Amino acid sequence: MQTQACQALDRAHHLHPFTDFKALGEEGCRVITHAEGVYIHDSEGHRILDGMAGLWCVNLGYGRRELVEAAAAQMAELPYYNTFFKTTHPPVARLAEKLCDLAPDHVNHVFFTGSGSEANDTVLRMVRRYWALQGKPEKQWVIGRENGYHGSTVAGMSLGGMAPMHDQGGPCVPGITHVRQPYWFGEGRDQSPEAFGRACAAALEERILELGEDNVAAFIAEPVQGAGGAIMPPASYWPAVKAVLAKYDILLVADEVICGFGRLGAWFGSQHFGLEPDLMPIAKGLSSGYLPIGGVLVGDRVADTLIEAGGEFFHGFTYSGHPTCAAVALKNLELLEAEGIVERVRDDLGPYLAERWAELGDHPLVGEARSLGLMGALELVDPATGERFDKALSAGNLCRDICFTTGLVMRSVGDTMIISPPLVITRDEIDELVRLARQALDETAHRLVD
Ligand code: PLP
Secondary structure, eight states, X not given: OOHHHXXXXXXXXXXXXXXXXXXXXXXXXXXXXXXXXXXEEETTSOEEEETTHHHHTOTTOBOOHHHHHHHHHHHHHOSOOOSSSSOOOHHHHHHHHHHHHHSOTTEEEEEEEXXXXXXXXXXXXXXXXXHHHTTOTTOOEXXXXXXXXXXXXXXXXXXXXXXXXXXXXXXXXXXXXXXXXOOHHHHOTTSOHHHHHHHHHHHHHHHHHHHOTTSEEEEEXXXXXOTTTOXXXXXXXXXXXXXXXXXXXXXXXXXXXXXXXXXXXXXXXXXXXXXOOSEEEEOGGGTTTSSOOEEEEEEHHHHHHHHHHOSOOOOOOTTTTOHHHHHXXXXXXXXXXXXXXXXXXXXXXXXXXXXXXXXXXXXXXXXXXXXXXXXXXXXXXXXXXXXXXXXXXXXXXXXXXXXXXXXXXXEEETTEEEEOOOTTOOHHXXXXXXXXXXXXXXXXXXXXXX
């Protein structure tokens, strides 16, 4: 299909997610046609290094025949059947076993969903049912973080702390509140990172006491806040938060939708930070994005209570444990494991990216360059003052658009530029990514002066 014909159909009928419909109608879309390895290709012949692995999900890279074959074989055998009424099927049973094998020792069960948002809806219902079964129905409050992202359904956006999402579409789910994020560059530079990490944990404790120390069910957070701006917490943060949660007997929900499946150089971000979460929502890298699938890994404490109590859990989705999605996810995990990709991120690619990415810190437009595993961020600042830009300039969006034309997908969250490339990226491709990022920064600086 011709570029313009595709754009015209799209403009006429397609409402895109997280998009200004009017502006997109005026500007039109880039048409992506195919992809291989770490590169996507558009209809005009451009090859673009996908520094975001799609939406943080194509961990195994594009074009893996093994995943295509796993889907085709499963579709021929049993394309769909539900898991509601005392039925199961081999791919979902095998995937459940594999996930529990990879997860921390205290995690031995999984509830499947179709997406990360559905996983977080499941979390909210499971947490509240857990405390009701424990005879503590007063434990109702769930605490999330400002600027956290847990999905786009009503429960997902309520757990998340993105103010513009709360402002649209009616009231949020009641009984959810948000505390400050451990975003040192944005909010804590008047103290050392370590002092700031402890202050964020202290703010959590303060909120717990305000709500009533017996009334809080769970705290939900991403090990590293992804969509909020690749926010790596100071080293003091998670140990201090863990201590607060233990003191008041509050469940920890670690949202692994981005951090899971190797992104930080461990199977789960929780393992990198030494967390033992009660619940771990997963999606994205679970299937490397080849098919939609998500779930909640459930620790023994919660799972044993739900199982032993008996009585139906009135919750589930048509596509909970979809056989074809499960077969692809299982093959994806097998390939990540067989090819030693998680270890390579930990021992080689993560440290290499850290070294090369840090070099961008010398650019006049960059206030901080940080990375962990294969996730990185650049904080754009005004070269004249070294301070953050006036929001109206939209330096981040400008840089993102320039990046695309230089041949790199880099995402902007305000004036924070983010990368999260496929985990199969090579050292040479990391060099190319850093070179393209620098080129885009140069051009952005140039245009901002003009
Ligand atoms: N949780 C986190 C941490 C995410 O980053 C996302 C999506 O970006 C979600 C949940 C929602 O997942 P989905 O878009 O599959 O519903």
